[in-house]
Amino acid sequence: MRVGLIPAISVPRRRHRAAQPPDEDAELVARLRAGDEQAFVALVTRHHAAMLRLAGSFVSSTAVAEEVVQDTWVGVLRGIDGFAERSSFRTWLLRILVNRARSTGVRERRSVAVGDAGPVVDGSRFDASGAWMSPPQHWIEDSDDRMHAQALAGHIKKTLGELPERQREVVVLRDVDGLSSDEVCQVLEISDANQRVLLHRGRSHLRQALEAEMGRA
Amino acid sequence: MSILSRKEDLVCQQVVELVTDYLEGALSRSQRRRLEAHLAACEHCTEYLAQMRATIELTGRLRAEDLSPEMREEFSAIYRRWRSEDD
Numbered sequence: 001m002r003v004g005l006i007p008a009i010s011v012p013r014r015r016h017r018a019a020q021p022p023d024e025d026a027e028l029v030a031r032l033r034a035g036d037e038q039a040f041v042a043l044v045t046r047h048h049a050a051m052l053r054l055a056g057s058f059v060s061s062t063a064v065a066e067e068v069v070q071d072t073w074v075g076v077l078r079g080i081d082g083f084a085e086r087s088s089f090r091t092w093l094l095r096i097l098v099n100r101a102r103s104t105g106v107r108e109r110r111s112v113a114v115g116d117a118g119p120v121v122d123g124s125r126f127d128a129s130g131a132w133m134s135p136p137q138h139w140i141e142d143s144d145d146r147m148h149a150q151a152l153a154g155h156i157k158k159t160l161g162e163l164p165e166r167q168r169e170v171v172v173l174r175d176v177d178g179l180s181s182d183e184v185c186q187v188l189e190i191s192d193a194n195q196r197v198l199l200h201r202g203r204s205h206l207r208q209a210l211e212a213e214m215g216r217a
Numbered sequence: 218m219s220i221l222s223r224k225e226d227l228v229c230q231q232v233v234e235l236v237t238d239y240l241e242g243a244l245s246r247s248q249r250r251r252l253e254a255h256l257a258a259c260e261h262c263t264e265y266l267a268q269m270r271a272t273i274e275l276t277g278r279l280r281a282e283d284l285s286p287e288m289r290e291e292f293s294a295i296y297r298r299w300r301s302e303d304d
Contacts (some may be wrong), residue, residue: 039298044292069297077299121233130228135261140271149278156276175276181241200237207265207272 025089032080044073047090050177057168058101068104072097087186092177094187120204139214152210159209163212167202170195175203219282227255236269 025046031039051072055065075096083092125134142148160168169188173179179187185195224253227235238244239252250265 035300037300040296041289041292045289070291071257073292073295074299077296099278119230119234121230123230126228126230130230132259132261136265136268138264140267143271143275149275154283155280160276171276175273176279178277195240196237196241196243200234203237203272203276204233204268206276207268208270210275211268217222 026085029080029085029089030082040073040077043076043089047093050173051094053172053176054094054097055101057165058098058105059173064104065101068097068101071100075100090184091183091186094173094183095189098187098189135153137215139174139211142214143210148214152213155209155213156206159206161167162175163202163205166190167198167205168200171202171206173197227251229255229259229262232256232259233265236266239266240269240273 013165025043028039028043028046032043036098048069052062053064055068055072056062059065059068068196076093081094087095106167125132127133144194160171163171166188170184173184174181175188181192181195181199184190190198196217232252235244235248235252239249244252258282
């Protein structure tokens with residue numbers, strides 16, 4: 001991330017929680033190959049939440065998402081000897097998941113999420129010259145107090161659920177799970193430019209939703 | 218990049234479409250300079266950028282569902298089934 005002009009609020013460059021040190025995975029994979037059951041459970045534990053979230057963006061219910069995750073791990077066990085370590089384990093794992101989730105999601109296709117187009121901020125908020133007429137309202141300071149923070153988490157989850165699915169996948173992988181843009185491109189098999197467009201639209205929707213929510217308070 | 222092909226200054230409506238490219242470091246040096254020149258003079262777009270950063274940060278706070286002991290056991294069972302298949 002490039003440092004902008006504005007240090008108005010500090011956002012950590014990368015969350016420590018999300019960044020999984022790849023070497024730890026490599027060690028567990030080596031132990032798994034040697035037949036260590038504990039290593040398998042450790043790998044599952046490390047990646048479970050991210051997998052469930054990602055699977056959930058393809059299929060309609062948590063139960064089906066859990067099935068997809070289980071199915072993925074069966075695939076991992078069958079394929080682990082063929083895993084060439086050209087990509088990181090996590091990238092390889094999530095790709096298997098995406099392939100399985102896509103075929104499952106197509107089978108039980110819910111309403112097709114429509115990709116949206118058009119500007120990310122409604123044109124009516126700008127004057128004819130393109131300058132703000134109805135500028136963003138302040139809310140960042142309020143988002144830090146504890147009561148708001150709780151409500152906002154729920155609101156963000158809800159809005160994520162309403163995003164077109166490609167946007168949701170990218171935002172979840174990048175901003176919740178902390179994958180790099182390269183990893184996201186590999187996992188979802190999309191171009192860098194495409195990844196950025198989806199990220200832009202998804203994040204802009206979330207910002208809009210937060211502004212609407214905080215403006216109401 | 219037609220949005221930036223003109224030589225004039227950026228307007229707010231363009232800036233909001235470029236925020237992610239800016240945060241991702243995907244703008245060229247001259248594009249970045251023009252964007253930063255706009256931000257330096259526009260408090261609303263500065264606020265907008267700060268809100269995008271806050272949004273990213275708040276999204277990153279979502280906590281994961283942890284693996285329950287039952288599920289842990291389930292995955293151990295998957296492993297053991299696979300081992301017995303394998304033998």
